[in-house]
Amino acid sequence: MQRSRLTLAALSFTLLIPATTLAQTTQAPGATVAQERAALARATAQASAAQRRAQEIEGRANLAAAAADRTRDQAAALAARIQKSEADLRAGQARIALIAAQQRAQAHRLALRQKPIVRLTAALQQLARRAPILALVEPGPVSDAVHRRIILSQMLPIVAARTRDLRAELARSAQLRRSEEQANAALEKTRADLLGQRQSLAAMEQRLRVAARQLHETAGAETDRALAMGEQARDIGDLLGRIEDAGKMRESLMRLPGPTLRPANPGAAALPVALATPAAALGAPSYRLPVIGDVVTGFGELAASGARSRGLAIATMGSAAIVAPASGRVAFAGPFRGYGQILIIEHAGGWTSLIANLGALSAAVGDEVRQGDPIGSAPPGSRPQIVLELRKGAEPVDIVSVLR
Incomplete structure (x- = not known):
């Protein structure tokens, strides 16, 4: 029972x-x-x-x-x-x-x-x-x-x-x-x-x-000058500053008027006027991320080094394709201490992009690249991190605010 x-x-x-x-x-x-x-x-x-x-x-x-x-x-x-x-x-x-x-x-x-x-x-x-x-x-x-x-x-x-x-x-x-x-x-x-x-x-x-x-017959000399700047620079900030100064000098030289023929009536000759500021200088360039991946460190966040990030760190797959985030001119392409292979692109209006920790480069100093042009690839291996910085002059800019 x-x-x-x-x-x-x-x-x-x-x-x-x-x-x-x-x-x-x-x-x-x-x-x-x-x-x-x-x-x-x-x-x-x-x-x-x-x-x-x-x-x-x-x-x-x-x-x-x-x-x-x-x-x-x-x-x-x-x-x-x-x-x-x-x-x-x-x-x-x-x-x-x-x-x-x-x-x-x-x-x-x-x-x-x-x-x-x-x-x-x-x-x-x-x-x-x-x-x-x-x-x-x-x-x-x-x-x-x-x-x-x-x-x-x-x-x-x-x-x-x-x-x-x-x-x-x-x-x-x-x-x-x-x-x-x-x-x-x-x-x-x-x-x-x-x-x-x-x-x-x-x-x-x-x-x-x-x-x-x-x-481009002068490409070799231009590359040598860029690499020399890389050797002389104390850190990545100093390198960006040197490149900015060189870019300003180049723009100033390009804006100089060519030789002027003596007019028939010297008193009637018009005086040269300063060039107007380019429209592109008023705002950021059309911008996009250069690689497929996940943003693991944002602007202003603490990086692995303990310092505040001045850009983005993007985790991607090994050997991933890297493209130009915006149109511009390649000012530096090569290795730099602690950053692997890096690429610096000058954009219109005083904007500059730094792309670091690349595994291979396919763009060279002096190249004019358009947004989306292939410029290199990520290192092989598991989830390498590509570092991207955007600057206006010497000031880092939050990239997310200019993505289009």
Whole structure:
């Protein structure tokens, strides 16, 4: 009798487990799933933006009359395609991480749903061992047998419902496994496409460099002067200051009027007037981030060195494509102490960009680059960080405020 009552109590307790309890206990892995969804959304948005840029540049290339301009546009379009593939790769990795997080959450739910089913099955087995006829000869009130029949009739629909839920969770597990296989296959295809695109861009950049060397005989001397400034500079701030001074000198020389022929009537000659300030000097240039990735250090935040950041640190993938954030002239390209390979671009109106920690450079001192032109690549390895600074004169500027 005591054993029978314990079985009835166990059954009653199992039936009283509310569904909300299971729902509450399955919320633990939800934060990870939400994070992976956010990462997937960011990567998808970056891929869409890169796709739009590639289409715009390809349209410009189709309209270019000169072969040299068309080749430059084709290289820029290919760089945009590469950045789209890099964003697609990040999206694929985020998708696989999301599926893995969903699998963990689903396994957690499955384990929780299995527990009451196991308890119900064990209780049913104990009751099934007792033939109804034995209730007439065993000690104990007849009410126990009545209670068992009532509880059994109540349990059957609950067992059926929970079994259906269990089958649904198992089907969800199979679906997640298929999704994982498809995502892995898509990721491998994206990797292969990206490798081919990078090889094509490297060959195109080599042709552009050969053509540029033939056109610019003074490029070697200009590069030597820039590297000499890098050796003389105490730090990156000093280097930027020297480049700014050299740029001002160059602009002043360019603004000097050429030789003036002696007029027939010297008294009627007009006096030279100062050139008007260029319109571009009134505001920041059209600006964009040069690489696909995640901003890990913002303007004014504490950097790993403990100093306040004067720009952005962007974590990207190894060998990621780097493009010009805005149009301008390359004032420095080469290694600098503690910054790896760096590139300094002078923009109109006294604006200057510094891009540091590059692995390879494809732009040279004196090159006129347009926004989106390929200028280099990130170092190989896992999540290298590209440093980007924008300055107006000597003052660092918050890049986020000028992104367009």
